[in-house]
Amino acid sequence: MADGGGEPDQLAGERATAQFDVDGMKVAWAGSRHAVEVADRMARLVASDPVFRKDTRTMLSRKELFKDTLKKAAHAWKRIVELRLTEEEANLLRLYVDQPGYVDLHWGMFVPAIKGQGTEEQQKKWLPMAYKFQIIGCYAQTELGHGSNVQGLETTATFDPSADEFVMHSPTLTSSKWWPGGLGKASTHAVVYARLITEGKDYGIHGFIVQLRSLDDHSPLPGVTLGDIGGKFGSGAYNSMDNGVLRFDHVRIPRDQMLMRLSQVTREGKYVHSDVPKQLLYGTMVYVRQTIVADASKALSRAVCIAVRYSAIRKQFGSQDGGPETQVLNYKTQQSRLFPLLASAYAYRFVGQWLKWLYTDVTQKLEAKDYSTLPEAHACTAGLKSVTTSATADAIEECRKLCGGHGYLNSSGLPELFAVYVPACTYEGDNVQVARFLMKTVAQVATGKQPVGTIAYMGNIQHLMQCKSAVNTAEDWLNPAAIKEVFEARALRMAVNCAQNISKAPSQEEGFSELSPDLLEAAVAHVQLIIVTKFIEKLQEDIPGPGVKEQLQKLCSIYALHLLHKHLGDFLSTGCITARQGALANELLGKLYAQVRPNAVALVDAFDYTDHYLGSVLGRYDGDVYPALYEEAWKDPLNETVVPDGYQEHLRPLLKQQLKLSRL
Numbered sequence: 035m036a037d038g039g040g041e042p043d044q045l046a047g048e049r050a051t052a053q054f055d056v057d058g059m060k061v062a063w064a065g066s067r068h069a070v071e072v073a074d075r076m077a078r079l080v081a082s083d084p085v086f087r088k089d090t091r092t093m094l095s096r097k098e099l100f101k102d103t104l105k106k107a108a109h110a111w112k113r114i115v116e117l118r119l120t121e122e123e124a125n126l127l128r129l130y131v132d133q134p135g136y137v138d139l140h141w142g143m144f145v146p147a148i149k150g151q152g153t154e155e156q157q158k159k160w161l162p163m164a165y166k167f168q169i170i171g172c173y174a175q176t177e178l179g180h181g182s183n184v185q186g187l188e189t190t191a192t193f194d195p196s197a198d199e200f201v202m203h204s205p206t207l208t209s210s211k212w213w214p215g216g217l218g219k220a221s222t223h224a225v226v227y228a229r230l231i232t233e234g235k236d237y238g239i240h241g242f243i244v245q246l247r248s249l250d251d252h253s254p255l256p257g258v259t260l261g262d263i264g265g266k267f268g269s270g271a272y273n274s275m276d277n278g279v280l281r282f283d284h285v286r287i288p289r290d291q292m293l294m295r296l297s298q299v300t301r302e303g304k305y306v307h308s309d310v311p312k313q314l315l316y317g318t319m320v321y322v323r324q325t326i327v328a329d330a331s332k333a334l335s336r337a338v339c340i341a342v343r344y345s346a347i348r349k350q351f352g353s354q355d356g357g358p359e360t361q362v363l364n365y366k367t368q369q370s371r372l373f374p375l376l377a378s379a380y381a382y383r384f385v386g387q388w389l390k391w392l393y394t395d396v397t398q399k400l401e402a403k404d405y406s407t408l409p410e411a412h413a414c415t416a417g418l419k420s421v422t423t424s425a426t427a428d429a430i431e432e433c434r435k436l437c438g439g440h441g442y443l444n445s446s447g448l449p450e451l452f453a454v455y456v457p458a459c460t461y462e463g464d465n466v467q468v469a470r471f472l473m474k475t476v477a478q479v480a481t482g483k484q485p486v487g488t489i490a491y492m493g494n495i496q497h498l499m500q501c502k503s504a505v506n507t508a509e510d511w512l513n514p515a516a517i518k519e520v521f522e523a524r525a526l527r528m529a530v531n532c533a534q535n536i537s538k539a540p541s542q543e544e545g546f547s548e549l550s551p552d553l554l555e556a557a558v559a560h561v562q563l564i565i566v567t568k569f570i571e572k573l574q575e576d577i578p579g580p581g582v583k584e585q586l587q588k589l590c591s592i593y594a595l596h597l598l599h600k601h602l603g604d605f606l607s608t609g610c611i612t613a614r615q616g617a618l619a620n621e622l623l624g625k626l627y628a629q630v631r632p633n634a635v636a637l638v639d640a641f642d643y644t645d646h647y648l649g650s651v652l653g654r655y656d657g658d659v660y661p662a663l664y665e666e667a668w669k670d671p672l673n674e675t676v677v678p679d680g681y682q683e684h685l686r687p688l689l690k691q692q693l694k695l696s697r698l
């Protein structure tokens with residue numbers, strides 16, 4: 035036992051009860067043995083480097099934090115170059131540095147925008163500079179007055195044939211670019227989205243590469259107004275990012291800085307649109323949404339890892355005679371709140387891996403001019419992004435509550451994790467854009483067209499509209515086919531209900547508007563079906579390691595059945611299950627929680643996170659929580675002096691005055 039009552043042995047005991055091979059689970063989580071090895075190596079590289087320390091980050095002022103972010107980004111780049119890291123290694127190194135900054139947008143959006151929307155010539159010119167950090171780029175789309183509605187953007191790019199240049203201009207206050215990460219202080223360039231005007235006609239939104247700052251002294255170029263938009267939610271957290279404001283006053287750029295893969299403006303000013311679908315303009319968003327889904331499982335698994343380990347250490351009640359108290363992880367309520375989140379972390383991990391595959395597949399098809407899978411990719415990325423981010427933000431907050439009072443301390447890591455994570459619900463849109471896609475599919479199914487991919491189940495409409503679940507015992511819910519059938523039936527029936535109600539409206543648009551809350555629920559049901567299905571499909575793969583597949587089967591059942599329990603109203607009102615079957619699902623959930631209990635700590639160990647990356651005294655691998663909490667407290671700047679600053683001015687006179695009054 036450690037000094038002060040911490041119980042490091044407690045976690046060793048927990049690890050000893052695991053009924054599966056943790057190394058095997060690490061492989062299942064990471065995707066391959068190679069992925070485990072690289073991630074482990076990069077995590078340790080970061081953890082052992084003093085420049086990447088982050089334990090006092092929440093105590094820094096905004097300016098100190100931003101400078102620290104610049105230092106870490108530069109140091110990370112130095113290490114990447116010195117060690118000749120591969121792209122995979124470099125991405126992981128940045129992940130483990132774990133501090134949002136301009137590099138995220140440079141690699142995550144600026145480079146992909148040029149790759150996706152630039153011609154070969156433009157890529158040849160700009161990408162080598164971006165790859166070597168000779169220029170730093172951001173993605174400047176959102177404006178003060180327009181975020182979700184991209185077609186409503188006001189910034190103009192007017193072609194001037196006499197000079198062969200575009201004139202970039204911000205005509206109103208609301209047209210100021212507002213929010214782009216990295217824009218405020220770091221970026222030298224941006225991909226700017228603006229209305230293209232040529233020959234007096236407005237051709238809508240297009241992308242342009244614009245230099246913003248001097249490459250000599252970093253000052254804004256003439257006609258460019260730039261700055262940071264101000265402090266954001268939480269101490270530290272996303273304030274390491276310089277989200278910025280940008281205004282143009284008739285700034286000129288050469289014609290060839292319009293991204294011209296989708297459409298071109300000729301030397302004479304003629305607008306030409308190629309045969310590429312115009313929605314490819316939104317391709318960078320599809321790419322980044324796919325990465326945001328993968329990030330959801332990372333953020334969620336971190337929170338769950340902290341909450342599970344701490345719940346195994348923390349003891350409350352249970353002894354009337356001075357004997358040991360009960361680990362809070364043994365309480366059924368703690369399990370019923372925590373284990374669905376543990377299962378969700380695994381579910382999001384696997385759906386994220388699948389989404390990455392889907393994105394790669396679509397990209398290859400696009401190269402071959404096959405655009406058929408683009409609508410599905412758009413619907414899946416937008417839908418999964420929206421559902422996984424909002425569930426993850428809620429889950430991090432739930433993990434904080436599950437850690438009681440100590441979860442509210444910065445040293446728990448949870449407040450910062452929440453504050454950094456929660457904007458993911460907002461950026462890249464919070465609407466589940468999948469609903470229109472579903473309504474189109476329902477209409478197509480009615481004409482006899484057979485849907486494919488994630489909407490293939492809709493082709494089974496005859497069966498799914500009238501089937502009744504055959505579940506008769508709690509254990510029947512362990513059958514993946516039984517789960518899949520009710521999730522498919524629920525999603526389809528909700529979508530068909532919406533389509534029928536829309537058809538009764540005076541016009542389709544009015545129907546869409548009136549029914550948008552129902553459409554959102556139908557979209558969520560469809561997205562949850564995708565996540566459940568991808569988890570089930572994962573279990574059909576060869577998963578080596580004693581007991582690994584069995585644990586994943588339990589987690590898959592927990593993930594699906596907790597959704598069924600949470601959305602019981604949907605399943606009952608659409609007639610997919612009976613109230614008794616709902617109760618049986620809940621009965622099985624209780625049994626599954628008991629089976630996961632001895633494996634819980636090992637299941638979070640399989641995420642393979644270093645203490646540095648977790649950044650939490652409550653989630654420490656060794657479980658030595660109390661001495662660490664105690665030690666952390668003394669690091670607070672308030673404890674630098676025993677008597678606080680301000681005592682002489684504000685406390686002493688007050689206390690003296692009270693003394694005088696009491697003597698009266």
Ligand SMILES: CCCCCCCC/C=C\CCCC(=O)SCCNC(=O)CCNC(=O)[C@H](O)C(C)(C)COP(=O)(O)OP(=O)(O)OC[C@H]1O[C@@H](n2cnc3c(N)ncnc32)[C@H](O)[C@@H]1OP(=O)(O)O
Nearest residue numbers: 138141142175181182184185313316320325412461462463
């Ligand atoms: C190393 C990697 C690290 C990466 C980590 C990076 C993290 C960085 C952190 C933060 C980054 C944040 C960046 C941003 O926030 S950038 C700004 C994002 N902005 C948005 O998300 C705006 C949201 N709005 C939308 O998405 C809009 O709905 C819209 C799609 C733009 C609407 O456009 P529009 O009005 O033209 O379109 P419609 O809705 O009418 O749709 C027309 C048809 O097009 C189809 N569609 C829409 N989008 C797409 C797409 N992306 N791909 C394919 N098809 C698309 C749509 O379904 C309609 O089809 P239909 O057949 O019905 O006509």
Ligand SMILES: Cc1cc2nc3c(=O)[nH]c(=O)nc-3n(C[C@H](O)[C@H](O)[C@H](O)COP(=O)(O)OP(=O)(O)OC[C@H]3O[C@@H](n4cnc5c(N)ncnc54)[C@H](O)[C@@H]3O)c2cc1C
Nearest residue numbers: 173174175176180181182213214215457460461462463464
């Ligand atoms: C931390 C952070 C980083 C960002 N980084 C970038 C960046 O790098 N580059 C960039 O260009 N942008 C960036 N953004 C901007 C971001 O993409 C937008 O904030 C986002 O797209 C939402 O737009 P909005 O803020 O205008 O919200 P709004 O669209 O004003 O949304 C407000 C509310 O209205 C609802 N709403 C909007 N339209 C509809 C509709 N048609 N039907 C129903 N409800 C609707 C929304 O759901 C929401 O509830 C960032 C934002 C944040 C918070």
